[in-house]
Amino acid sequence: MSRFDMVIVGGGIAGASLGAQLAGEASVLILEQEESAGYHATGRSVAFWEETYGGPQVQPLTTASGPLLHAPDPAFADRSFLTPRQTLFVGRDTDRAERDRLVRDFSGRVDLRPVDPASLLPGLRPQWTVGLLEPGVCDIDVAALHHAYLRRFHAQGGQSQLGTALHKAAQEPGGWRIQTSNGVIHCGIIVNAAGAWADDVARRCGVAPIGITPLRRTVVQLRVPAMPSADLPLVMDLSSRFYFKPEGEGRIWLTPHDEEPSLPCDAAPEELAVAQAIARFEDVVDWPVEAVERKWAGLRSFAPDRAPVYGFDSAAPGFFWFAGQGGFGIQTAPAAALLGSALLTGGPMAEAVKGIDPAAYSPARFT
Template sequence: MKRPDIVIVGGGIAGASLGAVLAERARVLLLEMEPSAGYHATGRAVSFWEETYGGLAVQPLTTASGPMLAAPDPAFSERAFLSPRRTLHIGRAGDAAARDRLLAEFGGKVALHPVDPAGLVPGLRADWTLGVLEPGVCDIDVAALHQAWLRRFRRLGGEIRLGTPLRRAEARDGGWRIETDGGAIDCGLIVNAAGAWADDVAKACGVAPLGIAPFRRTVVQLRVPAMPSAALPLVMDLASQFYFKPEGEGRIWLTPHDEVPSPPCDAAPEELAVAEAIARFEAVVDWPVAAVERKWAGLRSFSRDRAPVYGFDPAVPGFFWFAGQGGFGIQTSPAAALLAGSLLRREAPPHAVAGIDASTYSPARFR
């Protein structure tokens, strides 16, 4: 590749999706520090498309992404990335305020229906009396989506360099000089899509960090032969203490919904978190746990107000932030990439995201 117009740092869902948008009209180089793209957060996600997940700041991005994930352009993918799931938000009597807040915040934006949870989850313990059904929720084929973004990026002429961390960068001559283990790279713009490493990348470029913080999330795969059906909804606690969803016959993916502050790293599960997850699960349903088949952890990275960050740094105009996407970067990736692409090109957003207020996500709110 000739001198790239844009270098994207990070090959997860953020960098891959934005790269696929930008490569339509620019020479784009993607730098990934690991031997494979998506090794950290993207490759460990228990992802679903749920409009209430992530809160009100994230919902417009999720809603706009839905049609693009359900019926993608054939040039992007020959099949949909979504399959029906539903979410059942459940709670005990003391969670009534959380239930009412969910209904009030998303009423008129998202289809939500108060229900008797026992009718939807056989074996639910008697104290779980509150339920809200979110029928539009879908599972996401994360691996297929990530690979589709990368294929489109390459097809449009984008280049990926694996095992190539950005060591430092210096603004010069209206662009950047990037130092890597494989040599220097000159480019016009840098996009920071480095996830848990976003603040570290900023500092390596001489840009003040925004306070994007990584948090560890633990997941376990349990074998539960008594689980009634693989078609059960995703079950999510109104008090944010767990969620679990079927993963085929007799298996579930479960998290204690932990958010443990962590340095950027190759995250690993802690036994205490695994035990806590199982204890919470056993307090919800009477399905005996036959085995813990897998356990893993990933890092979710949040800005200080928990909304994503898209836009040029106000103090360093050639440095573009595309980070802080928490646990919702996959379900919002089509809309986020289109919106960020329009911001980087300084043009009006395309129709699919025209109604989204991009200022909500500007890094200027932290400066």
Template structure:
């Protein structure tokens, strides 16, 4: 592609979804430093769509994405990316304040129902007496979503270069000159969708970082001797000590909800985090563990205020932030991509995201 209009750095769910929208009206090139797109955070998701996850500022992005994930354009994907799950938030005596805050923070925005948690989780230990059910929670087919965006991107004429790391970029005339291991690229606009590497990419482009920090999250797959049906809800500790969800009959995905600051890297699980996860799980339910079958870790990248960063860098012309999606980048991808494309092109805001407070995500808040 000779001088694309837009170069997107990063081929995970952020870059793929944005590219899939932008390619309708622009010549777009995605640079992905790995040999396969979505290798890092996108490929390591626990794969759920939950409206309360990420807090009240993120919730409108998640909610707006729900309908787009449930009923996508049939030319984009034949079927839904979502399947039923539900979330059960659980707590012990003394967690009433956390329960009440959850109910208050999302009142009128998300359906939440106080419940007896034992009625929904057979084998729940008796000290877990508080429960709030979030019926809208769904599982996401992350791989299908990511691949569907990439197919759409290519069908519309977009180009992706794998194994292409941005080494340096500088503003020249009315655009950018980007240096990669495969040679230079010139473009009009440069989008930073580099996930854990977002601040590093900014510095390489002569842009001040905004403080996006990667945090490691550990996940383990357990095979259980006797687990209730796969239709059980995702179970979340109100104190943020763990969550787990069924992943096929007799198996669960479990995390200690760890957040350990990390340099951008190919994250690996640590044995201490795995031990903490299992200990907290056994303190919640009496299910017997037959085996630890898999374990992995991924990086979740947050801005200092834990809100995504979408918009043009005010200090450097033609540089666009599309980063800081934390652990909710997949569940917010459809709405975020529409928002990012609207901001990049100056086009009308689509009806699906018309109610979003765009200023809440703007990089100006850090300048």
């Protein structure tokens, strides 16, 4: 088949979740340039479900996604994708204003509790005196979630082409003619779910880019045998200079919270960022680092206002943006897919997202 109702460019969590929502209603193809879907940002995420992460603009999507991740439709998955974790925000005395801002921004929407951070984090160094607990935070099983979306997509008749790049596309009567590395495809609608490549895909389709910028995030896995427990909270700096969380007994995943602008690429960690991460970690707790076991990097892609972009391009009929999902694309995937599918098909909003205003995420805000 060389003609589809919709072609989704990108097989990461964005494309897979939206495809799973659409495949039962339309003929849908996922076009993925890599040999495996989810190779880039999705496969490199330190994923958690945290309602404050991404800020107040993202919180409604995260909150709406929580129940769908915790108790998915049995036809979709037979268990929860979430495991309780909690987040402990820590800071110095100079960070009290930032703690108070968080509480104010999410008042009445997210459960946040001022705490003594030393009571929850053994080995915390004495200068870290300010604490805020977000008790509802959970880890996400990213691989299971992504695979479940792909299974559902294919079970409903969705097709995918891996290792297939979009070279260029042009509008034609009734839709688009797409030239790929494996031949020509025709479709009614192009869905741009290409992550770090979103602006590049737009250009190849003759569509004006929005200004979605890939930012590199570095992660290291450390062996820390003195870590008291694998059940400790995710620890976030109120000044956004690091976060880390246990990853099994005696191991943590740590990032210096770097956001280095990058071209779309197969991102690799830089040694300076790794060194900064370790130095910041050792400034927080007195757990000796025995070894750096792994290190990697991924690209988190943001629109200029750091909110996601969902909707049809106002100047290019049949070109739909589903991009700019930053570091929160996985925790918002269920709600984003419901919102995106309603916008694409013109159908009613699902009950879970009825309270969310899609205009807040429209690409029209950039024109």
